[in-house]
Structure formats: C-alpha cells, structure tokens
Amino acid sequence: MSEDNDQIIKIEAATFRRFLKHLDDNKEVQNIELMLLADFCRNCLSKWYMSEAKNIGKDISYDQAREIVYGMPYSEWKLKYQKEASPEQQKEFENRRG
Numbered sequence: 001m002s003e004d005n006d007q008i009i010k011i012e013a014a015t016f017r018r019f020l021k022h023l024d025d026n027k028e029v030q031n032i033e034l035m036l037l038a039d040f041c042r043n044c045l046s047k048w049y050m051s052e053a054k055n056i057g058k059d060i061s062y063d064q065a066r067e068i069v070y071g072m073p074y075s076e077w078k079l080k081y082q083k084e085a086s087p088e089q090q091k092e093f094e095n096r097r098g
Contacts, residue, residue: 020045020069030083032089035093036093045069050062050065
C-alpha cells in the first residue's frame with residue numbers, strides 16, 4: 001500500500017469516527033427521521049460496518065457493530081434515547097418500503 005493510500009485510509013477512518021461522534025452528539029435525531037430524510041439510519045451503518053468487516057475476513061456480529069455505531073449496547077441506547085415513531089412517520093416509512 002502506498003503512503004498516499006495509507007493517508008486516505010486514515011482520513012476516511014477519522015471522518016467515520018467524526019460522523020459517529022456527530023450522531024452521538026445529536027441523539028435527539030431519531031432513526032426514523034434519518035430513514036425518511038436520507039434512506040439510512042444508525043442500524044444501516046451497523047449493517048454496513050458488519051458487512052465491510054466480513055469483506056476483510058473479520059467476524060463482527062450485528063450487536064457488536066451496533067455497539068460501535070451507537071457507542072453503547074443498542075438495548076441501552078433504545079431505552080435512553082429512542083422515541084416512538086409518530087403514526088405519520090410510521091405510515092411514510094411503510095409506504096416507502098411497500
């Protein structure tokens with residue numbers, strides 16, 4: 001790997017960590033809102049993380065990936081920060097998936 005490629009990987013890793021920190025600093029932004037606005041959420045990031053780990057031969061469970069993305073076990077995050085989706089949000093989400 002070239003020095004330039006190493007630098008790119010470091011930049012991308014730092015950017016990812018900064019993105020996770022931004023999500024962590026903005027816990028009031030709910031996953032349903034992210035899904036409706038951007039078609040991804042923290043759970044999607046967890047799945048992508050798990051998939052990319054698998055691509056390089058590292059076995060990471062969904063729960064482990066979620067803990068990396070959420071900064072704590074998902075069950076704890078859900079109890080502390082997740083709000084119930086409004087009926088309107090749920091309907092819009094279902095319409096997009098339907």
